[in-house]
């Protein structure tokens with residue numbers, strides 16, 4: 001247990017949740033050279049890479065049902081994720097779903113059989129094509145792979161199939177529903193686990209900075225109005241949910257954080273919040289930075 005509680009990423013979440021739920025959290029018995037594997041509330045595994053600092057983490061999740069398991073995103077590269085996942089689920093059938101098309105969520109696309117993303121053609125085409133090393137030359141990305149790749153390629157080509165908004169996956173004694181929630185990116189999708197009241201929100205929420213500022217061929221386009229509409233659409237699920245699981249960087253929080261986010265972005269959209277113009281290294285562009293409700297929110301200069 002000493003190891004468990006010395007991990008600041010995990011401690012941060014434990015500090016936010018109910019004591020009876022916190023008592024259920026543990027490091028998995030299955031160990032991996034590259035990832036810390038935690039068992040979270042609701043029979044969920046969270047994978048946090050050992051080499052990244054707290055600010056750089058791109059967590060991803062595994063939901064295990066009686067018959068099938070669902071992997072939600074495949075991280076930003078490094079290690080051998082397929083091997084790690086199949087050690088955990090053994091002979092259960094696996095489905096892989098993606099919260100969106102960004103490079104730090106899809107590095108192992110193409111190494112699994114049943115992979116799905118919401119039906120946004122440009123996003124699926126983007127991921128199925130795979131990324132070259134040049135495209136991923138921005139910092140923080142692991143372009144080494146345990147599997148053979150053609151020279152100059154950083155990720156495999158994939159065969160991700162489209163799913164419709166509202167698709168329900170039956171995992172055996174639990175279901176997970178896909179809810180299309182664009183705004184951060186065109187394909188952004190939340191996954192709702194009704195049995196345990198969990199929402200997997202991808203990059204719609206982050207405990208560091210919330211990105212609604214992308215506007216290029218690599219990240220595709222964010223949109224503030226669409227982001228607000230998606231949060232409105234999500235509210236019935238938020239009200240039924242206990243926790244949200246997200247990617248960057250502290251992994252999880254109480255679900256009502258999305259109500260706070262909705263209030264914040266509505267005020268931003270209404271022009272009620274002052275902003276600074278800052279340079280964003282990731283998109284290599286100047287963007288508006290809003291600080292409100294304890295959140296940092298980046299919006300494109302073009303999004304008025």
Ligand SMILES: [Zn+2]
Pocket residue numbers: 100102184185203
């Ligand atoms: Zn993203």
